[in-house]
Amino acid sequence: MRTPLIAGNWKMNKTISDAREMVSSLLPMIDSNEAEVVLAPPFTALGAVNDIIRGTKVKLGAQNVFWEESGAYTGEISPRMLVDIGCSYVIIGHSERREYFGETNTSVNKKIVASLKNGLSPILCVGEKIEEREKGKTFDVLEDELGEGLKGLTPEQISKLVIAYEPIWAIGTGKTAKPEEANESHLFIRGWLKDSSGTESSKNIRIIYGGSVTPDNIDGLMAQKDIDGALVGGASLQVEGFARIINYKSPYPSLSPQGRGLR
Ligand code: PEP
Numbered sequence: 001m002r003t004p005l006i007a008g009n010w011k012m013n014k015t016i017s018d019a020r021e022m023v024s025s026l027l028p029m030i031d032s033n034e035a036e037v038v039l040a041p042p043f044t045a046l047g048a049v050n051d052i053i054r055g056t057k058v059k060l061g062a063q064n065v066f067w068e069e070s071g072a073y074t075g076e077i078s079p080r081m082l083v084d085i086g087c088s089y090v091i092i093g094h095s096e097r098r099e100y101f102g103e104t105n106t107s108v109n110k111k112i113v114a115s116l117k118n119g120l121s122p123i124l125c126v127g128e129k130i131e132e133r134e135k136g137k138t139f140d141v142l143e144d145e146l147g148e149g150l151k152g153l154t155p156e157q158i159s160k161l162v163i164a165y166e167p168i169w170a171i172g173t174g175k176t177a178k179p180e181e182a183n184e185s186h187l188f189i190r191g192w193l194k195d196s197s198g199t200e201s202s203k204n205i206r207i208i209y210g211g212s213v214t215p216d217n218i219d220g221l222m223a224q225k226d227i228d229g230a231l232v233g234g235a236s237l238q239v240e241g242f243a244r245i246i247n248y249k250s251p252y253p254s255l256s257p258q259g260r261g262l263r
Pocket of ligand 1: 174
């Protein structure tokens with residue numbers, strides 16, 4: 001039985017005081033459903049968010065990490081520093097990092113290895129561009145990203161990961177993958193994990209979906225057998241909408257267009 005996971009990736013949004021306000025309003029709105037919740041604010045707000053979520057079921061995640069322990073790497077943050085500030089998760093290989101900051105499958109692999117060594121659970125992002133989907137290359141892209149990103153990892157290490165399937169054409173565009181379409185990729189990923197790391201661990205790895213998740217489409221996505229949660233960008237910035245995503249399947253509140261993640 002896999003515990004569903006709903007993670008909010010705030011990207012480069014919110015000051016410390018915005019973050020405090022958002023999390024203080026969000027916590028009382030979270031139902032006691034089974035989902036684990038992860039908040040990934042910018043580095044500057046990690047400490048403030050951690051102070052508020054301590055003792056709740058909400059966990060702290062970072063949006064990036066460097067693979068070295070310490071040293072002359074101006075501007076970088078090590079896995080141990082993230083653990084020190086209270087993180088238990090870290091997003092690795094997000095498509096924005098791959099596109100704008102030169103992240104490659106090789107750097108993703110180093111970051112995953114270093115994170116695991118320090119007790120952080122990586123949320124590895126994989127997914128295809130629109131032209132790759134149109135050429136029927138989705139599974140080839142996933143195979144490359146998984147094969148190179150997880151190179152050299154033992155089945156035990158792989159079992160500690162969360163994989164986020166994020167079709168790039170669906171990120172921040174308002175175009176969500178159809179639930180069945182997303183599920184197909186999740187099934188492929190689980191099959192790949194089974195072949196490379198054995199049945200037991202592949203059964204327990206959570207594969208979550210990301211790409212324009214909103215309070216309107218979360219229930220359909222979560223109804224799919226192989227979708228174990230969501231990585232939410234834009235809609236995680238708005239308290240009522242994100243609370244509804246976390247409380248998926250709960251009675252539907254009437255939300256403003258902004259609250260429904262319609263920017
Ligand atoms: C993301 O950044 O991981 C993401 C899925 O963004 P959005 O929900 O805005 O599409």
